[in-house]
Amino acid sequence: MDYTKLADLLLPSIDKTPEYYSNLYPERNLKQGAMVTRYAPSPTGFQHLGGVFAALISERVAHQSEGIFYFRVEDTDKKREVVGAIEDSITTLRDFGIFFDEGMVDSNSEKGAYGPYKQSDRMEIYHAFVKDLIKKGLAYPCFCTEEELNATREIQQEQKINTGYHGKWAIHRNATFDEITDNLAKGKPFVIRLKSPGDPNKRVICNDLIKGDISMPENDQDIVLLKTNGLPTYHLAHAVDDHLMRTTHVIRGEEWFSSLPIHLQLFEMLGFTAPKYAHIPTIMKMDGTSKRKLSKRKDPEIRVDYYKTEGYPLISVTEYLVNLVNSNFQEWRSANVDEPCTNFNIILENMSKSGALFDILKLNDMSKDIIAAMSAGTVYDLYLAWAKENDTATSDILTKHEDYAKQIFNIERENEKPRKDFVKWLDVKEHIEYFFDDFYKNSISAGTNFPEQITMEDVKIILRDYIAIYNHCDDADTWFSRVKELSEKLGYAKNGRVYKKNPELYKGLISDVATVIRVALTNRTQTQDLYEVMQVMGEKRVIERLSQDFL
Incomplete structure (x- = not known):
């Protein structure tokens, strides 16, 4: 068959070659070892924690190597595209302190010399590479209908053989030029498929930077490259884009790991050097005594907006995610209290291979520490x-x-x-x-929280006598001495040991007196340090609150 003639027949308007695009997007001028990574979401929904996790890792390993991190939009699934999803992704990255060097700035604008960064704007590029594959006899048109493919799948399932379009089931793989032109003349829709040279009885060693070397069967599926509407599949688009954008490392969810033989084969057939792959383990959570994947339906913590609504500082969530990446982060944080977490070097090889376990209590503990360290x-x-x-x-x-x-x-x-x-x-x-006075008054009007063992008559006595000795200028030690002296004068034991010895001799403990003062000022039995609370409230507010008639 004259494959050049076939290529011109199928894609007549494409006149540029892969060499043209390879020259248009040359190798990046970066230092040796610098990584080029990307975050490439599909705008079919809003961001979730798994996406932020992947983007964070990609950004950190690129920038810690003095490389490039870019943002690409894989928007070839137009039927499922959600309005606003691109802006949501960009805003989410920014909120979590994840900044890209190149890529989409919003739905309609971008920055960088390796674009377009939206796949729907790159159709001619994909078609050029597919046309080249057709010219080399490595791709062909397939006219199978959905019904025919489903019928084939049912037969394969009945015979308990590998399902898909391969081997003798790839009925259009060896079609003649006349058969193809006849189908085209009939107006039959077609896809373009890769003519896979794979043999499932042979193995390919897939090296993963997290999982290590894993042996998998070669791909023998004639995967679809271009759909009937001319849009590329993920397989083709990501390969072409990662090559032309000079991606060195692809960091993605482990749900894509089974596709690695396909992608390695596709890179080879396109004549590309494959990037290094790192498949991130799924974020898990405990459900009873077993682990399961975080669920969009069951688990609110998988949603990014959950953290915003609850009010977690996003730096807390970011640091927690870094801790999920490499468990030695907390040891580093303890030794580098004042450094930004971006100074921590992520090592892909040190990630857990079995899945990161999400623990909201651990996040809470880390968030407490982070907020406590803020000014x-x-x-x-x-x-x-x-x-x-x-x-x-x-x-x-x-x-x-x-x-x-x-x-x-x-x-x-x-x-x-x-x-x-x-x-x-x-x-x-x-x-x-x-x-704040309005909140305080509303609280008091709803009822006071003085200790039950202290009568209201004694409450009045304590507050009256305390006002008489109160001096806003006292330092903390002097203030406590005054409270202690007043307590003993009113018949309260100075400590628990003394009280336990002869409880009948005392009305209570000095802590009871302090609690009465605390409740009068705050209507709470527990607050921050009482002396500091009073200093912040100021003398006028303290006296006004202590002077109220609580009956």
Whole structure:
């Protein structure tokens, strides 16, 4: 058969060659060892944790090697495309501190010299490479209908043989030129298939940077390269794009691992050097005593918007994901408290081969540490930004009382061991609302929380006598001495040991007196350090609250 004639017949408008595009997109001028990686989502839905996980790894290994990380959109499945999905991906990457050097900036614009970075804008490029394969006798048109393919699959299943379009089942593989022209004249739709030279009885060694060397059967399927509408399949498009964009490492989910023999074969038949592959283990979670894959249907934590709504600082989620990549991250973090997590070098070979286990409690612990290490100003800014989206009443109060709010957030923050009250921004309100008079008054009107063992008559006595000795200028030691002295004067034991010895001699403990003062000021039995709380509230507010009639 004259394959050049066939190629011109099937793709008559394509006049550029693979050599043209290879010259148009030359090898990148990077230092030896620099990686070129990509994040290439399909805009068929909004971002989830698995996508962020893959993008994070790809970005880090590229930039720590002084290489290039780019953002490509694989939008050839137009029927399932979701409006806004591209912008959602870009925004999500930015929110998680993942920045690309090249690629789509929004749905209609891009940056970089190796574009277009949207596959739907690269049709002529794919067609040029397919036309070249046809000219070499390595690809051909297939006119099978969906019904015919389904019927073939049923027969294969009945005979318990490998399903698919291969061997004797590839009925159009050896069609003559006349047979092809006859089908074209009849207007039959067709796909272009790869003429696979593979033998499933032979093995190919697939090297994976995470899983290691794995032996798999060669691919013998005549995979589809171009669909009936001329759009490329993932197999073809990713191979051409990764070659022309000079990708050195493809980091993707392990659901693609079984396709590796196909892709290695395709790279070879196209005359490309295959990139190195790293297939990321699936993020798992415990379900009872067994592990299972995080589910979009069952698990809200797989959704990116879950973390935003709950108010997790996204740096907390990012650091947790880095910890899932390499378990020695926490050891590094302990030794490098003040360094950004981007200074931690990710090593693909050190990833777990069995799957990363997602643990929300571990994330919470890490998030507590991260928020505790922030300055009061940073906490204020981040919480305010979250509140503006999720709690406008609180954001209005924070904006109106900025200096006061920052003082509140600074309580026990500059200590050697900062207090760890906050896991996420959703937690903050309950810890700070009593500082603000309207919240406090509403709480008091609903009922007070004085200790049950202290009578209201004794509550009044404690507060009256404490107001008499209160001095806002006292330092912490002097303040505590005054409380201790007052407690003993009113008949409260100075410590538990003394009280246990002769409980009938005392009304209670010094801690009971402190609790009465705490409840009068906050209507809480537990708060941050009481002395610091009073210092932030200020003398006027403290006296006003202590002077109320709580009956």
